[in-house]
Amino acid sequence: MTLHSLSQEKNFPRPFNENYELLGVLGQGGMGYVYKAKDLRLQRDVALKVLDASSDKEAIERFYLEARAMKELDHQNIVHVFDFGEHKKQLFIAMTYVEGTSLAEVLRNKSKLDFGAIELLAKQTARGLLFAHSKGIVHRDVKPSNIMLTHDNRVYLMDFGISYIQELEKERLTMTGMAMGTPEYMSPEQCHGDEVTLSSDIYSLGVILYEMTCGRLPFIGAKPIEIALKHVQEAPPAPEIFRPNIPLGLSKLILKCLEKKPENRFRDMEEFLDAVDAVFEQNKQQKNNTEKTRTPLLSQSLLRESVQKIIPLQKRLMLSGMFLFPLIIILMIALMLLYRPSHTLEEIAPSELHGAFLEKSIEPENSNYTPENLFDGDIHEAWIFPKPANKKNPILTMQFKKTVLITHIGFASGYQKSVDDGIGDRFNIYNKPKTLFIKTKEGMQQEIRLEDVRGMQYPPMNPLETSEIQLYLSKSFVSDTSQAYAISEMRFLGMELQ
Numbered sequence: 001m002t003l004h005s006l007s008q009e010k011n012f013p014r015p016f017n018e019n020y021e022l023l024g025v026l027g028q029g030g031m032g033y034v035y036k037a038k039d040l041r042l043q044r045d046v047a048l049k050v051l052d053a054s055s056d057k058e059a060i061e062r063f064y065l066e067a068r069a070m071k072e073l074d075h076q077n078i079v080h081v082f083d084f085g086e087h088k089k090q091l092f093i094a095m096t097y098v099e100g101t102s103l104a105e106v107l108r109n110k111s112k113l114d115f116g117a118i119e120l121l122a123k124q125t126a127r128g129l130l131f132a133h134s135k136g137i138v139h140r141d142v143k144p145s146n147i148m149l150t151h152d153n154r155v156y157l158m159d160f161g162i163s164y165i166q167e168l169e170k171e172r173l174t175m176t177g178m179a180m181g182t183p184e185y186m187s188p189e190q191c192h193g194d195e196v197t198l199s200s201d202i203y204s205l206g207v208i209l210y211e212m213t214c215g216r217l218p219f220i221g222a223k224p225i226e227i228a229l230k231h232v233q234e235a236p237p238a239p240e241i242f243r244p245n246i247p248l249g250l251s252k253l254i255l256k257c258l259e260k261k262p263e264n265r266f267r268d269m270e271e272f273l274d275a276v277d278a279v280f281e282q283n284k285q286q287k288n289n290t291e292k293t294r295t296p297l298l299s300q301s302l303l304r305e306s307v308q309k310i311i312p313l314q315k316r317l318m319l320s321g322m323f324l325f326p327l328i329i330i331l332m333i334a335l336m337l338l339y340r341p342s343h344t345l346e347e348i349a350p351s352e353l354h355g356a357f358l359e360k361s362i363e364p365e366n367s368n369y370t371p372e373n374l375f376d377g378d379i380h381e382a383w384i385f386p387k388p389a390n391k392k393n394p395i396l397t398m399q400f401k402k403t404v405l406i407t408h409i410g411f412a413s414g415y416q417k418s419v420d421d422g423i424g425d426r427f428n429i430y431n432k433p434k435t436l437f438i439k440t441k442e443g444m445q446q447e448i449r450l451e452d453v454r455g456m457q458y459p460p461m462n463p464l465e466t467s468e469i470q471l472y473l474s475k476s477f478v479s480d481t482s483q484a485y486a487i488s489e490m491r492f493l494g495m496e497l498q
């Protein structure tokens with residue numbers, strides 16, 4: 001029975017020979033079919049690869065040689081070959097049936113893999129190859145369809161050395177006019193027809209790493225010969241182009257695998273594995289460090305969350321701005337007496353400092369205002385200095401429960417008249433300020449220039465890490481109508497640090 005007729009017989013199960021019963025087709029490769037089969041002697045499922053036997057005697061001999069060697073390969077990352085032979089002019093290999101997905105299929109569904117998956121696949125594939133190389137076996141055909149991934153993340157390499165017989169067979173077929181396979185994962189020496197060594201496997205693994213990382217192959221061409229030529233002549237495009245956040249070490253590692261000359265690649269799989277370890281170890285450490293100091297520093301959602309936590313207080317402060325007072329002022333004064341900022345700003349040109357609030361309350365008259373009202377989420381305490389009895393006073397002091405990173409301060413000031421949203425009086429200031437001076441408890445100082453624009457502005461500032469912040473206003477724009485300005489809103493964007 002020829003391979004062709006075998007594949008066309010769809011009725012399963014059916015016997016292959018006295019030892020195997022074919023249960024179904026697992027896949028089709030360049031040279032034949034792979035079936036799920038039952039090993040009748042041992043009553044277990046196997047994958048049975050069936051190749052059309054070559055008429056070439058040398059090829060068959062070679063097949064036996066390779067198959068015998070493969071049977072010796074007993075490793076957790078290599079599909080085990082149980083049996084091989086010839087039946088009705090068909091060569092067959094019985095091997096571990098792997099329940100899973102081939103990497104080719106994984107890449108078809110998700111072109112770029114995350115770095116964790118890349119690490120897992122790189123390491124386990126390399127371990128399998130290292131073992132085979134140590135037994136003197138070169139794979140020769142390392143490609144995604146020869147790498148299987150199980151559901152519990154075990155990687156299996158398949159088809160060691162089989163490519164040799166396939167190559168011979170292809171030559172025969174090519175001579176008879178059939179198309180040659182694609183050389184996407186082939187090393188330059190393979191493309192060139194030179195000797196194939198373990199270094200060729202390193203190159204092919206490099207191509208796979210490139211593909212998993214970049215979501216595309218390093219060399220693309222319309223015809224096999226075009227791709228082959230590129231393998232031999234062209235430098236691969238830098239992986240960063242397709243994966244900007246690639247760790248630098250990983251990019252270098254991939255490119256080292258893809259060196260044209262075998263002697264410029266990793267010496268062996270052991271050296272490759274050490275390099276993989278180093279890259280991902282370093283990457284993890286960097287990640288940990290960032291997470292430790294800045295969690296979750298760069299997350300926009302957390303940024304927003306923390307803004308939301310801070311803003312209600314601001315709103316409350318603003319709302320309260322419209323009401324009267326004496327009780328509150330007394331409370332404020334009490335508060336001020338209870339707590340004095342450890343540092344006060346030494347020097348602000350008095351003539352330019354106009355920031356101050358009118359004697360307005362910060363809570364409705366009849367409310368049970370207590371300083372505790374100002375406890376709010378991240379903010380431990382905050383208070384507004386109602387009257388600049390002392391011009392060195394900050395307009396606002398805020399303490400945070402945890403150290404925070406303030407990345408932006410939004411500031412809106414405008415004509416009081418323009419404020420007609422029912423909130424009423426805002427924190428009046430006499431002039432529109434030109435600068436916001438910030439001082440942190442930790443001793444950082446920063447002057448932020450405010451633009452003379454209406455509405456909320458987020459002037460550029462350097463992020464501040466602090467647990468207490470004091471804000472001062474200074475250098476006003478000359479105003480036409482004095483006392484007509486108000487701070488309508490201030491926002492603090494930032495995040496808590498761990």
Ligand SMILES: Nc1ncnc2c1ncn2[C@@H]1O[C@H](COP(=O)(O)OP(=O)(O)O)[C@@H](O)[C@H]1O
Pocket residue numbers: 026027028029030031032033034047079095096097098099102145146158159
């Ligand atoms: N041991 C196996 N267990 C499960 N599936 C297999 C096994 N070997 C091969 N396959 C499936 O059969 C397909 C064809 O394999 P193969 O003939 O080696 O061609 P190729 O490797 O070129 O895809 C593979 O892509 C894979 O999905």
Ligand SMILES: [Mg+2]
Pocket residue numbers: 029145146158159
């Ligand atoms: Mg295969």
